[in-house]
Amino acid sequence: MERARNISEFDTSQLWEEYSMIRLCVVHQGRALPLCWRVIKHRSSSVEMSSYQDMLKRASKLLPVNVKVVLLADRAFANPELVRYVWELKWQCRIRIKGNFWIYAPKHGWQTVKQLHLRLGEAKLIHNVKVHKTESKRLTDVHIAAAWESGSREYWYILSTEPTTLQTFWEYGLRFDIEENFLDDKSNGFDLESSRLRSAPAISRLCFVIALTTLFLTAQGLAVADSGYRRLVDPHWFRGLSYLKIGWNWIHTAITKNWAFLPFYSFTSYLDSHPAIASRRKHLQKLFRIEFYASTLDYAS
Template sequence: MSGSTQIYRQLFSFLRQHSHYRDLRHLMTLGWMVSALICSERLCLSAWESYVPCRAKKAQSVERRWQRFLCNPLIDVHKLYVPLVLLALKNWRTHRLYLAMDTTVLWNEYCMIHVSVVCCGRAVPLLWKVLEHKSAAVAFEEYQPLLRQARWLLRQHPDVMLLADRGFANHQLMSWLQQSRWHYCLRIPCDVLLHGPRQCPREVRRLWPSKGEALLYRNVGLWDDGLYRCNLVLANIRGVKEPWAVITDESPSLQTLWQYALRFRVEELFLDSKSGVFELEESKIRCADALERLYLIAAVALLYSTAQGMAVHIKGLRQQVDPHWHRGISYLKIGLRWLKGVVHKGRELLMPVPLFTKDPQPCFASKKLKETLQQNLVLSYPLSTVQSFMSYGIQRSVRQSGL
């Protein structure tokens, strides 16, 4: 049995067992597409022919098979994928779940909205939606269905925190978060008006602290009406271009900055999807619905390869594919390299494991990068001591103030 066939059979087994999907033809096609993507690392339909055994003698016939899948309106993307990611998160019910929400633009034509789970230095897709929209800024009505679906899917997880950038901070989202009882860390723009107990409203930009300092505010009103109350952390961090203004429903502290910094893990996900690993931007697909189904293939490959990489780490086999003495590449790339070894070197195909709730070995590609991350606010660990405040660009003079 060839290595690609082994990968396909394991994928098909998981899809058939956990996806609750009745049409086996769709599962078989998806399994072969994911297997071919792992082997080729290209989200390009014409690049998969050599990795899929079939009776067709023309490459065009094989490619049409993939096109029929992408253009089929009966394909339920979330019904196929969501059971797999929930299975991978089965050990997280007693741990806080960080959800990062962000958007990315493809070819200046399509906007993809992501809701992802932050895990071990990366983000794993949970839900996504593609719009024919040229801007990364989207209205609340566009991503509200994703949030509602995520709340229903994660109803067994009592501790969920939403992380999002400035483009998502608005009245509608704040109202929804208050009703959902999710925690949140959101960055707000510098022109937002703040309402304190004693003074007239002031813009965020007029309150920035000095370089290397942070200000903590409690029970601050937002926007013109001051209706929504929250806690606020203002930080001016060395090595970061712009100061941060982060609102949260929890007690304000430097831990708030560490939590918000987890949002940047989704940038690594975009890099892996678009150019770093799977080259989504090389796809010739120009249809929002077809792009959602195409990303389904990438999402399954990302989840499966990450789980395979974690299994490699548990087995103590990481150094066979990672040249660093300590872990220097992501679990995704560890898994992809191992799976390619299954195809080309006859390695054993491991059983994927649930996603780690705590990273047993944080990833640093080099000592120089590790020192840089410690000096700036690309945070990897919670801030709890005076020494860590200094090493992450925040001085000891953290002031708790009132407006």
């Protein structure tokens, strides 16, 4: 039986094109809960590993020791140093890579992943791959999931430290929860960018307040949904708002109408048994939109 799993997302967000906020979050039911972060004065979303290595080390001490940690990261973090450090922390990872990423094919030598010649709707699951032409950066025994998605016609290349399956694409898709978390920080919630703070330590302390508030509101939203009161603040037949927004609406209404705050809720799983649905039709379109015909290759054989 597989150990309990913790899906962690790693990304950066720019503030005023002057500061970069590096954040590690834990996936929880359609949103990302902030775990640790660092704010640096940096004009680019691409940051060196020295800027976040200590943060990952601290995070490893905050997470339970008896769970399997899977780190999700975008193309800006596709470097061998991060993969090696993930192994050192005894984590796993799923990292999106660019089309010009080099892999070694036994019959063809070095080639880029975009030279895999995918057909529309095809996925190739490649195991035990050697990557990086530069010997000092080279990694062995990693795995690739590559696909050309027929709906958006977008290419997807995922580097994994575990053998890939079609499930790998779904796991990587959870990374977009952190985009919603950044949106909650900004225009969809706390309006962080309206702050007049222009000091990395001060912004980091403000992010701490936002993180605590995110936890509090999300816990309230989960408690509201679990208690059967959701439609008092989210009138959709199915859940239409995030748990954070449900909690936000509940607290606002509780203050104006003298309702009680609900007991806190335990964060138990990254899986959401009641996902937010804008409409049944759109939900079914999304649910059955992506299909692949897959082939598996083992470059070690």
